[in-house]
Amino acid sequence: MRQREDKRGGKIRLKDISRRLGVSAVSVHRALSGKSGVSESLREKVIRTADEMGYIRNYAAASMKRGISRIGIVLPRDHGTLNLYFNYLWLGISDSAEELRYLNIETERLICEDEREQERILEKLLHSESGEYAGLITFFFTRNERIFDLVRRISGTGVSVLVIDDDPPELSDVSCIPSNETISSAVAADFVSLVAAENSSVLLSSGRLDSAVHERKRESFIAALRERRPDLREEIIEGYSRERESNVPLCENMAKRLREKGEVSAVYALTSHDNRAIVEAIEKSGRRRRIRLLGTDLNEESILLLRQGRMDAVIDQAAYQKGYRAFQLISDQIMKCLPGRRCSPQPIDIVMKANLDFHTPWRLREQEDIGGRMLRRE
Amino acid sequence: MRQREDKRGGKIRLKDISRRLGVSAVSVHRALSGKSGVSESLREKVIRTADEMGYIRNYAAASMKRGISRIGIVLPRDHGTLNLYFNYLWLGISDSAEELRYLNIETERLICEDEREQERILEKLLHSESGEYAGLITFFFTRNERIFDLVRRISGTGVSVLVIDDDPPELSDVSCIPSNETISSAVAADFVSLVAAENSSVLLSSGRLDSAVHERKRESFIAALRERRPDLREEIIEGYSRERESNVPLCENMAKRLREKGEVSAVYALTSHDNRAIVEAIEKSGRRRRIRLLGTDLNEESILLLRQGRMDAVIDQAAYQKGYRAFQLISDQIMKCLPGRRCSPQPIDIVMKANLDFHTPWRLREQEDIGGRMLRRE
Structure with a gap:
């Protein structure tokens, strides 16, 4: 025994x-x-x-001797409301930084809204005094060789670099947290292939037409869906706005399509910007009961839409967890003087009403009235 | 900036x-x-x-002074093959024990296949010499007051106790990892409510008729499904065997039902024992294309069934993660002399082909030929 x-x-x-x-x-x-x-x-x-x-x-003791290490974080702005992917990345990073504060690590937010700004900031970092930065966290807007080159050179100066992105180029010693955006749309396709009615149409929002990431997401969704369900017709509905609140074109284009002929049995919001627009278009059409609605990213807004039964499921891209682990990984690397490495990915999961609580970040779980602002806005 | x-x-x-x-x-x-x-x-x-x-x-140093701490683990046998819930619990426990070996903690497997054996083992533990056990990990077969009382008394002697179970009774200072078995069947109901055709039948396997856990799972599935889709008819198909291989009655009863009238659009395997039986029954019926198949627990067998497209989705009850965290939690409690506490639950997720890799335990990921044994058995 x-x-x-x-x-x-x-x-x-x-x-x-x-x-x-x-x-x-x-x-x-x-x-x-x-x-x-x-x-x-x-x-x-x-x-x-x-x-x-x-x-x-004893890292705490070692860090006292070493003094402060600074990590530069080069990402798009945190818009404050808990409704967008990058806001959750920032939240994960700052929660992790808070937990590791005894390691004497300091973070510096370096905001870039586009590649030009990113390039300027990385140039500055590259030419900053030796030792000013111990680490860098960033991502890629597109596959831009100039940016790759800057990251490569910064890493070459002994700065620990971590990139939150899929499939980054061969950058020796650069760590990576895969964002798995194309897998998230493949998971969406798996789900849609199980819920869509025979010979029906599936609508998806286009995302940004000039974004390489969104293009790859559309392609991966369509390829996976065609493989699983060749009987379905997928239709891309255009419309995207950086300001989620004014995403009127998508809502209108979606509503227009729903007034036309041809059964639609599922709609997929490619990005978190599109969640509300597709819900509103379908509710206007009066065809909610026959259409399955799949959103992207768990956030204040989508949690509320799931709770209210106005959306059926959401693909959780785990932005908070990615930010949290990015900071953990790079701190570990700096403390232990480790070389760069690829981190095991965060799962991409389907969230429905019954397993929503597991996926709700604790900050939102503590709010009794999640999305109260959303409700009032109506 | x-x-x-x-x-x-x-x-x-x-x-x-x-x-x-x-x-x-x-x-x-x-x-x-x-x-x-x-x-x-x-x-x-x-x-x-x-x-x-x-x-x-410095826990490593403290544990040297303290000497060896022993944790008794009172659970049903590890059947070796990676196909059953408890096997994964054991695997999680032993992986965590391996990682924490520097803490001078020793585990002792105390196997119980039923409540009588469990009672005997707990009696022994209660009367063991003071200090022989620092911790105890167990679960509850049913809501048995005698077992509750033994656990309560063992905890009273200063042993750290952790129970892997839902809704354990008021046991002061006893830690708990919720198993969330009723939530797993509610997630199944959410999923089925999205994939089932209008006015169709949904079949579910009965599980063990004398098991309180399985009864609660059936009830929670049916209640959630009726709330979401009152148009569906759920039908319980009987048949359960402890030995998965000889689960013929379920397969036969399922096949018999499928020959009868009334459209069946979804089938749910309530336990990991039933996965293969429902797949075989549906394949025999020749109606695979119109029926959505939902299994329970990710394991060697179900991973293969998902990969082969013979099953559509699986509810992952995260047994490995529960075992892993159970051991972590109780070690932490012993090391830091913490009181018992409820651990945040492991997510219950829907696993399909596209997100299978995220949920596959690394041990199985490393096996190129997962389930080779399964294939050969056919």
Whole structure:
């Protein structure tokens, strides 16, 4: 009946690691604290061995000696309301920063609304004084070689760089949290393929026509849907506005399409901007009962739409969790002097009424009256 | 543009906590290391304050002084194959134990296949020598007052107790990881309500007729489905076997029902035992294309069925994650001398082909040929 699983463990000291590897304790210390005087291959070996042996450094003490490390965060603005993807990224980053404050890490928000601004900021970072930045978190608006090159060069100066993006180019030593935007639209296609009626039409919002990310999302949705359900017709409905509140064209185009012939059995909002527009268009059409409504991103607004039964499901792209882990990963990298690495992805899940609570960020869970503002706006 | 978010942090010492609370450093030390000589209310206050201030104990060093802590784990057998709920619980527990081995914690498997065995084992634990067990992890087969009482008394002797179960009775100082089995069937109902055709029938497997858990799952599924889709007819199909391989009655009863009149548009396997039986029954009926198939629990077998497109979706009850967190939580409790607490629940999610990889435990992800055994068995 008795089956002991664990061997007796104990505290691992520098000495134990140096003995295991046959190198001096000084070299082990240098390797683990990111100091010069050891080769990079030995440093990697020491870090790996220390990790395997369960060596635990006192990072709080080490960070006191090291002084403040600054991480520059180059992302689009946090618009404050909890309704957009980047707002949740920022929220995740600042919650993680708050938890890790004892590590003596300081964050600096460097806002860029487009690639030109991003380029300017990265240029500045590249030419900042050595040691001014220990880390950089950013993402890519498009596949822009100039931006890739800047990121590569910043990383080359010894700054730890993390990119929240799918499929970044070969950037040695750059960490990555995949955003999995194309997987999120493939999950949407899986869901739509199960709920759509035979030989019906499926509508999807276009997203931004000049965005490479949105283009890839549309393509991945359509490819996956055609593979699973060749009987369906997918139709892209145009309309996108940076200001969610004024997304009138999409709503009107959607409503117009619904007045035409041809059964529509499912509608998919490609981005969080489109959630409300598709709900309103379908409600106007009076055909809600026969149409399945799938939104994107869990936020104040979509939580309320799910609760009210005005939307059936939402693809959660886990922006909060991505921000949270991005900051954790880069802090860990700076503290432990680790090389860049790809982080295991955040799941992309389908959220419906019954599992909504699991996915609601605690900040919104604590609000009794989620989306009160939304209700009043009507 | 610049916005500094973090205040300068530093290493917190016992002295800082004692100064903040106006008590002696000796009292703080006693409180944090679980020693007598301080009141329970002061201990709680010290722990809370230390936590708020970001105090980090060197648990590895403390555990060396403390010696080995043993945790008894009282659960049904691990059947080895990765196809059943409890197997994944065990896997999660042992992976977590492996990671925390430096804490000098030892696990002891105490297998119980029914309540009688569980009662006998808990009796033994209750009368074991003081200090022989630091912790206990268990669950409840039914709502049995005798078992509740034993758990209560074991907790009263100072053993840290954690129960992996929904809605456990008022047991002071007992930690809990909710299993959320009734939520999992409510999520199933949400999904079925979106995929089922109008006025059609929905079949569900009965599960064990003598199991209180399965009864609650059936009830919660039916209640949620009736609320969302009063036009549907739900029909319970009987058949359950402890040995998944010999689950012939369910398959036969299901096949018989499918030969009868009345459109069936969705079938739900209430437990992981039933996944294969419902797939086979529907394939025999030749009506696969018009029926949506929803299974329970992600495991070697269901992963393969999803990949092959023989099943449409699976409700993931996250057994691995529950086991993993159970062990983490109880170790943390023992190390930090914390009182029992309810852990935030693991999400219950719908897994389809496109998001399968996110939910596949790494052990199975590494296997190129997942479920090769399954294929050969056919």
